[in-house]
Amino acid sequence: MRDLFSLDRQFEALDLPDADVSILHQIEMPLSYPEMLRRLIDDTKWRQEQVRVYGKVHDQPRLVALYADKGKTYDYSGISLHPLPWTDLLREIKRRVEDCTDATFNAVFLNLYRDHNDSMGFHSDNEKELGKNPIIASVTFGATRTFVMKHKFAKEIPPVKIPLEAGTVLLMKGSTQHNWKHGINKQTRPCGPRVNLTFRTLLS
Ligand SMILES: O=C(O)CCC(=O)C(=O)O
Numbered sequence: 212m213r214d215l216f217s218l219d220r221q222f223e224a225l226d227l228p229d230a231d232v233s234i235l236h237q238i239e240m241p242l243s244y245p246e247m248l249r250r251l252i253d254d255t256k257w258r259q260e261q262v263r264v265y266g267k268v269h270d271q272p273r274l275v276a277l278y279a280d281k282g283k284t285y286d287y288s289g290i291s292l293h294p295l296p297w298t299d300l301l302r303e304i305k306r307r308v309e310d311c312t313d314a315t316f317n318a319v320f321l322n323l324y325r326d327h328n329d330s331m332g333f334h335s336d337n338e339k340e341l342g343k344n345p346i347i348a349s350v351t352f353g354a355t356r357t358f359v360m361k362h363k364f365a366k367e368i369p370p371v372k373i374p375l376e377a378g379t380v381l382l383m384k385g386s387t388q389h390n391w392k393h394g395i396n397k398q399t400r401p402c403g404p405r406v407n408l409t410f411r412t413l414l415s
């Protein structure tokens with residue numbers, strides 16, 4: 212008989228052309244998901260960054276933080292972020308994500324979507340620090356928000372909507388960032404906070 216427990220731990224590939232995206236539900240964590248959310252909200256040094264849109268400066272519609280190995284920097288949407296050193300909790304999450312993905316990471320980018328009005332614009336994770344075909348593992352706690360993917364070239368492919376529940380790991384690899392953009396829209400339905408962590412490898 213197949214071991215149900217190990218079956219649960221498998222990534223499921225999404226059927227997307229020109230991409231390598233897979234999902235694992237309910238990654239095991241040292242605390243319950245609501246406790247993980249609380250700890251991540253309370254213990255992260257969140258930053259309110261600004262963005263310039265058509266010459267006007269706005270607050271980014273979410274809070275962010277970057278933790279990484281010493282000596283790494285990350286230029287992201289015109290902002291040069293200096294990472295903080297790993298906390299015990301972030302290191303433990305990283306270890307578990309590395310275990311189930313068979314990849315290694317040296318940085319984590321955190322986003323706090325405070326409520327349904329917070330969002331992330333469509334983008335590809337294609338900064339030069341990430342290398343040609345980056346492996347990015349995204350972990351979610353808190354409210355379920357819809358991760359939307361849009362093909363950059365095949366306009367006839369409708370957007371793909373992926374609800375990311377607490378405990379979900381979304382893994383993007385291969386040519387995904389070359390061919391697809393992704394984002395989180397704000398939504399009308401009120402919801403509580405969501406923390407998303409994207410584990411990455413910074414080459415520089
Ligand atoms: O919040 C999410 O699920 C997406 C985060 C993301 O795309 C990023 O940090 O680059």
Ligand SMILES: [Fe+2]
Pocket residue numbers: 334335336393
């Ligand atoms: Fe992204």
